[in-house]
Amino acid sequence: MSELEILAARFEADRPHLRQVAQRILGSAHEADDAVQEAWVRLSRSDTSEVGNLTGWLTTVVSRVCLDMLRSRQARREDPAELPVVAAEGADPEQEAVMADALGPALLLVLDTLSPRERLAFVLHDMFAVDFPQIAEIVGCSPASARQLASRARRRVQGSEPEDSGQMARKREIVDAFLAASRGGDFTALLNLLDPSVTLRADEAAVAMGTTALAEGPEAVAGVFSGRAKALRHAFIDGLPGLVWALQGEPKVAFAFTVDDEDGRVTGIEQIADQATLAALEIEFS
Structure with missing residues (x-):
């Protein structure tokens, strides 16, 4: 050929x-x-x-x-x-x-x-x-x-379509499981929740706080969160389940998740610390 x-x-x-x-x-x-x-x-x-x-x-x-x-x-x-x-x-x-x-x-x-x-x-x-x-x-x-x-x-x-409550609930379950595995240091559970192509990207403000700009693959991403995330809280970020670190009720860092609808695995996490971006997001603690 x-x-x-x-x-x-x-x-x-x-x-x-x-x-x-x-x-x-x-x-x-x-x-x-x-x-x-x-x-x-x-x-x-x-x-x-x-x-x-x-x-x-x-x-x-x-x-x-x-x-x-x-x-x-x-x-x-x-x-x-x-x-x-x-x-x-x-x-x-x-x-x-x-x-x-x-x-x-x-x-x-x-x-x-x-x-x-x-x-x-x-x-x-x-x-x-x-x-x-x-x-x-x-x-x-x-x-x-x-x-x-x-x-x-x-x-x-x-605002015009009925919310798919089942799909939203499933994504919330995935983020809940991710937080629980992170806090408990359950590395294997984290790996099972992550897609093989998963990436964790941090904005410039987060990098300035000491975060790595990019982590690729389940092992790298799981390594960032395993045994940590104890201060993170559940929240809806622009209507989607995510995690937020807040100080005195004010969001300081948001973790926005992308979850594949087919297999329910996390394909991407965006770490947002830029205050202007955070202020523009709709964040509702849950």
Whole structure:
């Protein structure tokens, strides 16, 4: 097989995932197929010899294509009613049924009121557990700003859609278990709660306090928390379960968790100590 044929085979393996990402961002199966095809064109013209995570690279590319399409759509002032979720030719009926459930008419209407960057940040983070540093790279802002984009979108969605109490309760259970294992120094339990690709990222203010800027992998992340976290408190951070260290009731450091909806493992933790960012977050102790 030629190098291009190998690359094409690799792309086809990722096509279902890329199409799902594009369809949830755009709300249209036909536009999603166009976005995925454009991603292939860009891949075929790029040197990816030094790309370690091709799936992540492709997700970034297709997300950027979708962002451009959303902006173009907004500029044309298209009627959201003209953009239904419709099955593309040759699509998997089971997958289309899942997508229809995930992107019902009510949610689509709300998504169409969001700015392109808000919509992208919300879909990538809340539906695909993409971390904010990667989202920030896609939309061209800081990770803190990407978090705010997703938060604003989430508040509007939660105000119009019934809350999935079961899913939220499951995420709370995961964070509760993480805190208990951290306090008890149960390293094995922590490892079981962490995704193999988990990352812990700290902002500049947290690093200035003596925290490592980046920890990657279950062992490294578990090592940061094992036997510690005794002063942390449960809290909802922008509507999602997390942990906070507070002094006299005032949040000083927040730990925002990203939990994969499929297997219930923690895929990312963002440590936030910047006071301006903390002040912009909605933190509710629980």
